[in-house]
Amino acid sequence: MIGDFSVAPENDALRAVRIGIITFPGTLDDRDAARAVTLAGGTAVGLWHNEANLQSVDAVIIPGGFSYGDYLRAGAIARFAPLMDKVVDASKGGMPVLGICNGFQILTEAHLLPGSMIKNNHLKFSCADQLLRVENNTTAWTGSYEKNSGMVIPLKNQDGQYVADEKTLDELEGEGRVVFRYDGANPNGSRRNIAGITNAAGNVVGLMPHPEHAVEPGFGPDSSAYGEVGLGYGTDGLGIFTSVLTSLVAGGK
Ligand SMILES: NC(=O)CC[C@H](N)C(=O)O
Numbered sequence: 001m002i003g004d005f006s007v008a009p010e011n012d013a014l015r016a017v018r019i020g021i022i023t024f025p026g027t028l029d030d031r032d033a034a035r036a037v038t039l040a041g042g043t044a045v046g047l048w049h050n051e052a053n054l055q056s057v058d059a060v061i062i063p064g065g066f067s068y069g070d071y072l073r074a075g076a077i078a079r080f081a082p083l084m085d086k087v088v089d090a091s092k093g094g095m096p097v098l099g100i101c102n103g104f105q106i107l108t109e110a111h112l113l114p115g116s117m118i119k120n121n122h123l124k125f126s127c128a129d130q131l132l133r134v135e136n137n138t139t140a141w142t143g144s145y146e147k148n149s150g151m152v153i154p155l156k157n158q159d160g161q162y163v164a165d166e167k168t169l170d171e172l173e174g175e176g177r178v179v180f181r182y183d184g185a186n187p188n189g190s191r192r193n194i195a196g197i198t199n200a201a202g203n204v205v206g207l208m209p210h211p212e213h214a215v216e217p218g219f220g221p222d223s224s225a226y227g228e229v230g231l232g233y234g235t236d237g238l239g240i241f242t243s244v245l246t247s248l249v250a251g252g253k
Pocket residue numbers: 063064065066067070074100101102103156157158159160
């Protein structure tokens with residue numbers, strides 16, 4: 001377990017769910033992801049990239065940062081980490097996997113999600129609060145959200161432009177696999193304003209913005225500034241973590 005950040009009323013079934021958080025050399029947001037899991041009521045388990053097994057976790061989060069310094073291409077080296085083979089195998093067996101920002105980049109490099117991430121079209125690092133729409137609330141990671149609800153969470157990256165060929169984009173749209181879409185101005189040139197996608201089974205999800213930085217009242221972006229959208233001041237991202245806990249408990253975990 002990484003730290004003890006518990007503030008939610010204890011629920012034994014939720015707390016029994018173990019969510020693994022992988023740290024690579026250059027990862028930045030592993031502790032924030034662990035904190036988000038703990039605040040949502042689960043147990044965060046720290047996993048190091050070159051370990052041989054997933055320590056019987058129930059789900060995995062690949063957090064944001066600059067694994068291997070983004071050398072070669074963001075995520076291109078991390079995908080060869082020994083633990084990633086286990087993540088690929090487990091995901092094929094239905095284990096929920098979430099990639100946030102650099103984690104999303106790693107998931108595309110590992111071919112668990114289609115397409116890839118290139119430099120933002122303005123060629124600058126962005127850091128801003130970002131409004132998204134949750135278009136698919138049937139994945140393992142989005143069941144706590146209303147379909148098409150708004151959420152405002154931080155976006156911070158340099159390689160955030162999601163690209164894929166037209167056939168893949170049409171497939172993603174046709175199969176409802178665009179999970180998150182940027183609302184308002186497109187912040188990075190992503191095709192069709194895509195901010196996050198899922199695999200066909202709905203257990204693997206990747207998104208560029210950072211839900212783990214918007215989980216505590218008063219510390220995340222003020223979504224009330226965007227009108228009716230948002231789940232609460234500063235906590236729009238928390239539902240990602242409660243979603244997976246709830247879905248695992250409902251599934252018999
Ligand atoms: N915040 C992050 O995870 C950064 C992701 C990535 N390395 C980029 O800058 O594009």
